Amino acid sequence: MNLHEYQGKEVFRKHGLPVSAGFVAETPEQAAEAFTKLGVPVAVVKSQIHAGGRGKGTVYEKDLKTVRLQGGVKVVKSAAEARDIASKILGYPLVTKQSGPQGRVVRRVYVEAGCDIDRELYLGIVLDRKAGKPVVMASREGGMEIEEVAARNPGAILKEHFDVGLGLQGFQARKLAFGLGLSGETFKQFAKMLAQLCRLYVERDCSLVEVNPLVVTKQGNVVALDAKMTVDERAIELKKQPELEAMRDVSEEDPVEHEATSYGLNYVSMEGNIGCMVNGAGLAMATMDIIKQAGGAPANFLDVGGGANKDQVKKAFKLLLANPDVKALFINIFGGILRCDVLAQGIVDAVKEVDVKIPVVVRLEGTNVEQGREILKASGLKIIPAADMADGAKKAIEAAGLKR
Amino acid sequence: MSILVDKNTRVVVQGLTGEAGTVHGNGMLDYATQVVAGVTPGKGGTTWESKKGVKVPVFNTVDEAVRKTDANASIIFVPGAAAADGVMEAASAGLPLVVCITEGISIMDEVRLRAFLRSTKTRMIGPNCPGLITPGQAKLGIMPGYIHKPGDIGVVSRSGTLTYEVVWQLSALGLGQSTAVGIGGDPVQGTDFIDVLDLFNKDAATRAIVMVGEIGGTMEEEAADFIKRNVKKPVVAFIGGQTAPPGKRMGHAGAIIQGGKGTAAAKYEALRAAGVACVQSPADIGKTMKAVL
Numbered sequence: 001m002n003l004h005e006y007q008g009k010e011v012f013r014k015h016g017l018p019v020s021a022g023f024v025a026e027t028p029e030q031a032a033e034a035f036t037k038l039g040v041p042v043a044v045v046k047s048q049i050h051a052g053g054r055g056k057g058t059v060y061e062k063d064l065k066t067v068r069l070q071g072g073v074k075v076v077k078s079a080a081e082a083r084d085i086a087s088k089i090l091g092y093p094l095v096t097k098q099s100g101p102q103g104r105v106v107r108r109v110y111v112e113a114g115c116d117i118d119r120e121l122y123l124g125i126v127l128d129r130k131a132g133k134p135v136v137m138a139s140r141e142g143g144m145e146i147e148e149v150a151a152r153n154p155g156a157i158l159k160e161h162f163d164v165g166l167g168l169q170g171f172q173a174r175k176l177a178f179g180l181g182l183s184g185e186t187f188k189q190f191a192k193m194l195a196q197l198c199r200l201y202v203e204r205d206c207s208l209v210e211v212n213p214l215v216v217t218k219q220g221n222v223v224a225l226d227a228k229m230t231v232d233e234r235a236i237e238l239k240k241q242p243e244l245e246a247m248r249d250v251s252e253e254d255p256v257e258h259e260a261t262s263y264g265l266n267y268v269s270m271e272g273n274i275g276c277m278v279n280g281a282g283l284a285m286a287t288m289d290i291i292k293q294a295g296g297a298p299a300n301f302l303d304v305g306g307g308a309n310k311d312q313v314k315k316a317f318k319l320l321l322a323n324p325d326v327k328a329l330f331i332n333i334f335g336g337i338l339r340c341d342v343l344a345q346g347i348v349d350a351v352k353e354v355d356v357k358i359p360v361v362v363r364l365e366g367t368n369v370e371q372g373r374e375i376l377k378a379s380g381l382k383i384i385p386a387a388d389m390a391d392g393a394k395k396a397i398e399a400a401g402l403k404r
Numbered sequence: 405m406s407i408l409v410d411k412n413t414r415v416v417v418q419g420l421t422g423e424a425g426t427v428h429g430n431g432m433l434d435y436a437t438q439v440v441a442g443v444t445p446g447k448g449g450t451t452w453e454s455k456k457g458v459k460v461p462v463f464n465t466v467d468e469a470v471r472k473t474d475a476n477a478s479i480i481f482v483p484g485a486a487a488a489d490g491v492m493e494a495a496s497a498g499l500p501l502v503v504c505i506t507e508g509i510s511i512m513d514e515v516r517l518r519a520f521l522r523s524t525k526t527r528m529i530g531p532n533c534p535g536l537i538t539p540g541q542a543k544l545g546i547m548p549g550y551i552h553k554p555g556d557i558g559v560v561s562r563s564g565t566l567t568y569e570v571v572w573q574l575s576a577l578g579l580g581q582s583t584a585v586g587i588g589g590d591p592v593q594g595t596d597f598i599d600v601l602d603l604f605n606k607d608a609a610t611r612a613i614v615m616v617g618e619i620g621g622t623m624e625e626e627a628a629d630f631i632k633r634n635v636k637k638p639v640v641a642f643i644g645g646q647t648a649p650p651g652k653r654m655g656h657a658g659a660i661i662q663g664g665k666g667t668a669a670a671k672y673e674a675l676r677a678a679g680v681a682c683v684q685s686p687a688d689i690g691k692t693m694k695a696v697l
Contacts, residue, residue, distance in 0.1 A: 127511060129591045129621045129658070132518035147663035164515050205512050234657065235510040238485050266655040270647075281589055281655025282563020282618055285644035286686035292647045293685055301648070303655040334565040334572070336534070336548050337427075366568060367548045389569070390687035 001231045004048045006110040007247045008227030015200040017193055019224050022112030024048070031086035032079040034111035042114035045085045047072035047094050049104040050252040052145070052228070057096035059089050060103065068092055072106070075114065082111055107251060115223055120213035121180055122146060123194070125201045127208075133161045134201060136168065136194070138176045142213030168198040182216070189222040204244060205235030256319060263315045265304055272297030273327045274396050275320035277313075279304050279338045287332045287389065294393040296402055299326045308338050313346025318354055328400035330392050331362045333372075340364045340372025348379040359384060359399035363392035406538035406583045407558070407603040407610070408501060408529075409477065413542045416441040416469045416499075418490045419481035420452050421462060424505070428481060428546050430454050435543040441469035466490075466497040477501040479535065479544045484508035487531060488517045491594075495526035503544045504530035504594070511657065514592040521594065528594025532657070534564040534586035545586065547571075555580015557693060558604035560597060561616035562589050562623075562656070566644060566686070570614055573690030579697075582610040589618070589656030597627035605635050612638040614693060615680070619645035620659045620666040628674035638696045639680045642689050643668040 003011070006024045013019055023034035035043050047054050054072040061068055069085070072094045076082045086109050093103030120142025128135040138158045141149050149156055158179040162168040173191040182190050201209050208230040215225045236245050250258050260267030266281065270288075274296040278284035281303045288298035300323070304316050320329055333343050347362065363386040364372045376383050384399060386392030415432065419425040420442025433439050433454050441461055442452050448464030463469040466478060478494040480487055480502065487506035494502040509517075509531050521528055529536055535545020539552035547568055553575045561567040567586050574581060585600050587593055597615060604610045613635070617624040624643060631639055646668040648654050650661040661667050672682050683692045 127515070127591060130623075130626070132515060132592045134515070150663075163519055164512060165519060202512060205510055207511060232511045233653075234484065234508050235512065237508060238510055240510060268649070268652045268654060270649060278565075280563060280565030281659060282561070282566035282616065282644050283569055283686075285618060285648060285654050285659065286566050286569070286642070288648070289644065289646045289684075290686055298647055301652075301654050334568045336565055336568055337546055365572060366551070366565075388687060390685065 001233055001236055001244070001248055002050045002252070003229040003231065003244065003247055004050065004108070004249060005046060005227055006048055006108070008229040009224070011200065011204065011229065011244070012224055012227050015196050017196050017200070017224055018189070018222055019227065020113045020115055022110050025086060025109050025111055026090070026107065028083040028087040028090065031109055031111050032083035035076065035079040035082040038111065038113050040113045041077065043076055043082060044112050044114055045074050045076055045082055045089070046110045046112060047089050047106045048108040048110055049094055049099065049106055050249070051096050051099035051104055053096035053098050054094065057094050057099065059092050059094050059106070062092065064093060064095070064103065072096065104252065115215065116218040117215045118218045119216040121216065122149070122212050123197070123214045124208070124210040124212065125198065125206070128161060131161055133163060136160045136162065136176065136198065138180055140180055142215065146212070162198055164202045167202070168195055184220065186216055186220045186222060193222055204229070205232045205241055206230060207232045260302070260319055263312055265302065265312060265316050267319065268301040270298055270300055271325070272299035273325055273400060273402060275299045275323060275326040275329045277302050277304060277316050277320060277329065277331045279308065279333050283332065283334055287330065290389055290393045291330065291396065294390070294397050296393070296397040296400065299323055304338070308343070310342060310346040310349060313343055314350040314353070317347060317350035321354055321356065321358070326358065327402065328358050328396045329360045330396035331360065332389060332392055333364050333366070335364070335366030335368060335372070339368040340366060341368045341375060344372040344375035347383070348375060348381065351381050359396070361386050361392050361396040361399060363389060406541065407600070407607050408536060408583060408585070409538050409542045409544055411541040413477050413544065414438045414440045414473065414475045415544060416443060416466060416473065416475040416478045417481065418443045418466065418478055418494065420444060420460065421447055422481060425481040429460070431546065431549070432543050433458050435549040437542045437544065440473040440475050443469050466493045466499070470497045470499065475499070477503070477544060479503040479505065481505055484510070488513040491517055491528055492520050495521055495524040499526060502526055502528045503533070503535045504528055505533060505535055505546060506530070507532040509590070511591060514590060518592055518594070529585065530588040530594060532590045533588030534567060536583060536585040538583045539581050547584070551575055552584065553580035556582050556609055556611040558582050558607065558610040558613045559584035560600040560604070560613065561586050562618050562658070563616055563644065566616055569686065570616055570689050574614070574693060577690045577694050579690065579693060582607060589658050591621065591658040597623050598630045601627060601630055601635055605637060610637065612640070612693060612697060614689060615639055615641045617641065617643045617671055618656065618659050619643070619648050619654065619661050619668050620656070622666065624671040625674040628678040628680065631680060632678035640683060640689060640693045640696055641675045641680045642683045642686055643671045644686070
């Protein structure tokens with residue numbers, strides 16, 4: 001789960017991390033008020049969306065053709081200017097390198113006090129899967145995407161792994177600070193904020209924390225100019241982070257994916273014409289792959305899970321049918337915990353309730369497969385049975401009228 | 405022969421009296437696995453009975469279960485919030501093998517667990533895995549036992565149902581399995597591909613290996629390097645998620661392409677360079693193994 005910058009900074013503040021003063025605004029008027037409340041000569045109006053590259057992005061009219069504003073992050077010097085910029089941004093799509101071509105509609109801006117930047121650094125913490133530990137990454141190239149730096153100049157990224165029980169040690173913070181060329185008061189501030197950031201990462205069940213850029217001001221102070229936080233979904237599901245859970249912004253999520261999650265289903269939207277329903281993530285990915293290889297395009301990833309009940313199967317079925325691009329369905333089930341008879345009954349119930357106008361191909365194998373096939377056959381529904389995965393993919397594509 | 409589990413494996417089931425524990429406790433006993441004990445805190449001293457009337461003593465702690473029953477492996481069916489604690493309890497009781505089926509453990513708990521296990525001699529399989537099976541001998545997992553056949557193909561996979569698919573294809577072609585291991589789909593795992601490949605490589609009863617990977621992380625690339633240096637047996641590999649969009653988590657917590665890393669294409673390239681027989685279609689895994697042999 002991603003947080004907005006303004007939410008991330010709220011959490012940063014609670015952990016004693018240095019951030020500038022700022023207010024969130026949902027209307028141009030609120031943006032003007034925020035500027036006045038800050039009482040500073042210069043502020044920055046920052047679009048709040050869950051995608052990076054906001055500064056270099058473009059705000060469009062709703063038609064996505066006409067440009068309203070170049071850049072989703074703007075420096076302003078008066079309340080009137082803050083109001084004007086906010087009115088150009090709020091309610092319109094911001095397209096960035098990471099947002100996809102549709103962009104994201106900006107619902108809030110963050111009005112933050114400006115600061116005199118001397119240097120921009122990069123600081124991030126992610127999970128190193130191989131090491132099984134979080135790793136701090138730092139570089140002198142603030143403002144650049146870390147992947148870009150890694151590709152161009154991997155030696156420029158300093159790394160320190162830490163144990164989540166022990167936290168980052170003093171010598172590690174010193175190593176990074178020296179590596180970044182910091183000294184004096186700045187050095188001390190950096191070491192302190194780094195330890196706090198590592199603690200935040202662990203205590204808040206993050207999978208990613210990124211401060212890009214972390215700036216050193218002309219006065220020598222360290223300030224987190226951005227705050228990107230991604231929280232482990234499972235910690236949220238386990239109710240370990242209620243405060244962060246309350247920050248969830250569903251308007252930033254794919255509505256179908258969100259609906260699927262509420263039913264306990266794993267769904268990812270894609271652009272394609274064959275809808276698929278599978279049990280198990282690995283088999284679901286493999287099913288998408290085989291549809292593509294057979295000449296179709298998978299419209300989605302859908303894992304109904306190991307312990308799906310009849311009701312979940314029914315809901316999954318309805319989700320797939322709600323997609324107008326889908327020309328045929330391929331249901332590929334290898335019954336383990338999810339028994340084939342349960343799945344079959346779910347399909348039969350769903351087909352009876354929903355008006356199914358497209359062909360449905362079903363491949364069943366595994367636990368109680370005979371009962372499952374019997375239920376489908378006895379239902380009298382027009383379901384195309386498939387002998388195996390390859391056969392199912394082929395039949396789904398033929399039935400969809402997509403055969404090359 | 406086989407790896408990790410066989411007919412002498414004596415299993416304690418943590419969470420035996422719960423819903424999942426009961427279902428799969430029955431499943432394991434039906435496969436003639438020696439289920440010797442259950443552990444449910446607060447239910448110590450009671451007896452759990454299988455559908456077919458097998459009585460299994462339930463203990464309050466794993467330690468007590470091990471002392472009284474000589475169990476030498478554990479399988480865990482407790483919910484996400486308590487599973488990491490359960491693994492640590494099993495490891496502290498000195499069990500050499502712990503299979504953690506539980507899905508949904510928080511990643512920070514998995515990181516803590518990994519750190520804890522480093523100081524023990526315990527091998528953990530999982531979490532978020534189907535477990536492992538040595539056909540005809542022992543099943544420590546949730547897979548449908550009947551699709552397996554004793555034989556000499558080792559199977560290792562990050563998936564659950566896709567592993568069943570592979571085993572089903574192999575069995576249909578008359579290719580039995582020495583052991584099939586599901587290592588799980590989480591980003592931080594107890595056992596990785598290299599661990600299992602090493603065991604299969606040294607196992608006299610394993611003639612060839614099927615490896616089923618998926619997008620996310622670099623475990624397959626590391627495995628490719630290991631295979632190139634060490635594995636003398638034929639390896640057939642499939643990588644799921646060739647069509648997966650970047651930045652999206654595909655069901656498994658570990659299955660995500662991030663920052664251009666973890667793509668199926670990169671994994672195939674590394675495996676091909678290591679001399680592995682790579683299969684593009686998931687329907688051809690069994691056939692390819694047959695051809696390789």
